[in-house]
Amino acid sequence: MPELPEIAYLAKQLHEVLVMKNIKSIENYQEKSLNKTLDSFKKNIVSQSIKEVTAKGKWIKILFSSDDYLAINLGMGGEIYFNQDHKKTNTKIIFQSDDYLVISFWWFGHVHFVSKGEHHIIDELGYDLIHEDISFQQFKDFILGNRGNIKNVLLDQRKIAGIGNYYVHDILFTTKIHPLKKANTITEKQLNKLYQVIIETFNEAIHQHGSFYEEDIYGHKGSYKADLVAYKEDKPCPICKTTILKIKTSATTSYICPNCQR
Ligand SMILES: [Zn+2]
Numbered sequence: 001m002p003e004l005p006e007i008a009y010l011a012k013q014l015h016e017v018l019v020m021k022n023i024k025s026i027e028n029y030q031e032k033s034l035n036k037t038l039d040s041f042k043k044n045i046v047s048q049s050i051k052e053v054t055a056k057g058k059w060i061k062i063l064f065s066s067d068d069y070l071a072i073n074l075g076m077g078g079e080i081y082f083n084q085d086h087k088k089t090n091t092k093i094i095f096q097s098d099d100y101l102v103i104s105f106w107w108f109g110h111v112h113f114v115s116k117g118e119h120h121i122i123d124e125l126g127y128d129l130i131h132e133d134i135s136f137q138q139f140k141d142f143i144l145g146n147r148g149n150i151k152n153v154l155l156d157q158r159k160i161a162g163i164g165n166y167y168v169h170d171i172l173f174t175t176k177i178h179p180l181k182k183a184n185t186i187t188e189k190q191l192n193k194l195y196q197v198i199i200e201t202f203n204e205a206i207h208q209h210g211s212f213y214e215e216d217i218y219g220h221k222g223s224y225k226a227d228l229v230a231y232k233e234d235k236p237c238p239i240c241k242t243t244i245l246k247i248k249t250s251a252t253t254s255y256i257c258p259n260c261q262r
Helices: 004-018 038-045 136-144 150-154 168-172 186-205
Strands: 023-028 050-056 061-063 067-075 081-082 092-095 100-104 110-115 245-249 252-256
Touching: 004 050, 004 061, 004 081, 004 186, 023 038, 023 186, 038 110, 136 186, 150 252, 168 186, 168 252
Parallel strands: none
Antiparallel strands: 023 092, 050 061, 061 067, 067 110, 081 100, 092 100, 245 252
């Protein structure tokens, strides 16, 4: 599932190829992924011109000159390609230049049209440490205001936007925080480390064009691999050699070193 680094890189690539392009037509083969009828999409987006493409959390935002926008969420295993076909096309957006975008979903994907000023779930997303200027003080105050366990806080998109269950294991391992630790009991030193590690991990992953199993708009895979403790059940911890455990944490699974992470 694409997380913040993959979405950030896709948005950057899309921005490079789509700015100033005008939409000619749209096709859709799974109307429940749309938030409005296909007819309404056609009426609203045809002939709109693209001003910029940005990202927030796991959403791609294609902003038009009118300040209306398209909000795209690739869900689980979704892909978005430029000028390339896909066997499982969900939505196709064709431009007057005859360039086109193909969006393909496996599960839970969304293509939303949002009018200027209209409320959208993007407005409810929490802190995005890469695309917004969030200070350590803001981050700290925010995390300490939560009584839930830290992993749930990090995965809750309305709290911290963009982190999912691929990157979170190594982020928590690197900061030596147990995923079930209560957010409001984390020390200032650990929080400082957590803030830095999230930003460093995501910047490095963006630099490597996202994770090794996700594709960019040309179908090329990224090269980032979370391989400290993530998905390494029964292997030795890279620091202390204790056996890595796979544990249940609320609705998700976590990989931890029971010795390093407290
Ligand atoms: Zn360890």
